Structure formats: C-alpha cells, structure tokens
Amino acid sequence: MFVELLDKLRCPHLHDDNPLVTTTAVTHARYVIEGTLGCSICLAEFRVHQGALEMAGGFPVPTLVPETFSEENTIRRAAQLGLDERGGLYLVDGVGQYFIKSFLEMSPDSQFIALSVTGRIDDAVMSIRGRPDVLPLAKGSLRGAAFDFEVSAELMRSAVQALAPGGRLVTDAGLKVPDGIELLARDRDQWVGERIATPVLNELRRATPG
Numbered sequence: 001m002f003v004e005l006l007d008k009l010r011c012p013h014l015h016d017d018n019p020l021v022t023t024t025a026v027t028h029a030r031y032v033i034e035g036t037l038g039c040s041i042c043l044a045e046f047r048v049h050q051g052a053l054e055m056a057g058g059f060p061v062p063t064l065v066p067e068t069f070s071e072e073n074t075i076r077r078a079a080q081l082g083l084d085e086r087g088g089l090y091l092v093d094g095v096g097q098y099f100i101k102s103f104l105e106m107s108p109d110s111q112f113i114a115l116s117v118t119g120r121i122d123d124a125v126m127s128i129r130g131r132p133d134v135l136p137l138a139k140g141s142l143r144g145a146a147f148d149f150e151v152s153a154e155l156m157r158s159a160v161q162a163l164a165p166g167g168r169l170v171t172d173a174g175l176k177v178p179d180g181i182e183l184l185a186r187d188r189d190q191w192v193g194e195r196i197a198t199p200v201l202n203e204l205r206r207a208t209p210g
C-alpha cells in the first residue's frame with residue numbers, strides 16, 4: 001500500500017469520518033509491506049500483510065480467456081472508466097487488476113486500487129484482499145470504479161460515496177443503477193454511470209427507510 005494514499009483512507013465503520021492511521025509499519029520504497037491500520041474512534045484494526053490490505057469478505061477467482069485481454073477490450077475498459085491525461089485515483093476489481101499496466105500506459109498520472117485480489121499487485125497503489133461492504137476510502141476520492149464481481153447494495157452505496165462528482169461507475173448490466181448515479185451507457189454485459197454532483201445525497205438517504 002502506497003504511503004501517500006493514507007490521507008485518502010477512512011475507517012469503513014459506521015461513525016463520523018475518521019482517517020485510518022498506521023500503528024505499526026514496515027515500509028519499502030514508500031509502500032507499507034507489513035503493518036496495521038487503525039481507527040482512533042472504534043479501535044478497529046486492519047492488517048497489511050505482504051503489501052496487501054486484508055479486509056472481510058470472500059470473492060470469486062475469475063476465469064480468464066485470451067479474448068479478455070484483447071486490445072479492443074482494454075480500450076473499452078479504459079473508456080468506461082473515463083481514463084484521461086488528468087490522472088486520478090481509480091478502483092478496479094478482480095479482472096480489472098490485469099489491466100492496470102495497460103491503463104498506466106494510457107494514463108500515466110492515474111493511480112489504481114485493486115479490490116478483491118489474492119495478493120499485492122505491483123502496479124496498484126493499494127491492493128485489497130477481501131471484499132468489504134464498505135470501501136475504506138474518503139468521500140469523493142475516486143474518479144472511477146469498475147466492478148467485475150457481485151456488488152452488494154452496501155458496497156454499491158459505498159462506491160457511489162467514494163466517487164467524486166462526474167466519477168464513473170461500471171458494473172454488471174443486471175445490477176440496479178443506484179441513487180446518485182446517472183446512467184451513461186448500457187449494453188448486454190455492463191452499464192456505465194456517472195456520479196451526480198448532489199451535496200444533499202447523504203441526508204436524503206438517511207431520510208429514506210431501508
């Protein structure tokens with residue numbers, strides 16, 4: 001986990017926004033390799049082991065075929081995320097992890113968090129082993145998030161909150177487009193949406209039961 005990403009990390013638990021801080025750490029070349037991230041409010045601790053942040057939740061291991069890595073598919077994925085010369089922080093999933101190298105060639109100033117991976121991904125600024133319902137990220141910190149695996153309603157809500165206005169969300173076509181997201185495109189497999197800039201989103205959500 002890249003040390004400079006720390007100020008974008010937040011405790012995923014339900015309380016006021018609180019940064020996660022490293023309590024112990026072994027770092028190498030500005031990456032936390034071994035250590036613990038802790039929350040000063042709820043005292044939750046998350047372990048960083050062999051360079052990957054360990055969180056709750058299981059995930060499938062993707063079945064990959066050669067066509068997955070076609071140039072066409074790579075360009076399609078980059079376009080869905082809206083990668084450009086401005087750079088920014090993006091979240092990719094278990095299949096998307098394999099595209100980070102190509103994405104960095106197209107958008108060298110971008111950074112990528114790999115979710116639900118089995119171990120540290122060299123080209124990612126953070127690798128998360130597990131599939132938490134809540135992403136440990138500050139509100140508005142992501143320019144895009146693309147999911148390949150099942151997304152719980154909570155994880156979807158958390159991803160929407162982590163997106164900056166105009167940020168892209170890409171998921172399986174079968175999933176409902178959540179509040180706060182405007183649909184941009186949909187095909188047989190996936191939809192792409194964009195985060196609407198609406199500062200009252202949290203209040204609206206709290207007012208709606210369920």
Ligand SMILES: [Zn+2]
Nearest residue numbers: 011013039042
């Ligand atoms: Zn906490």
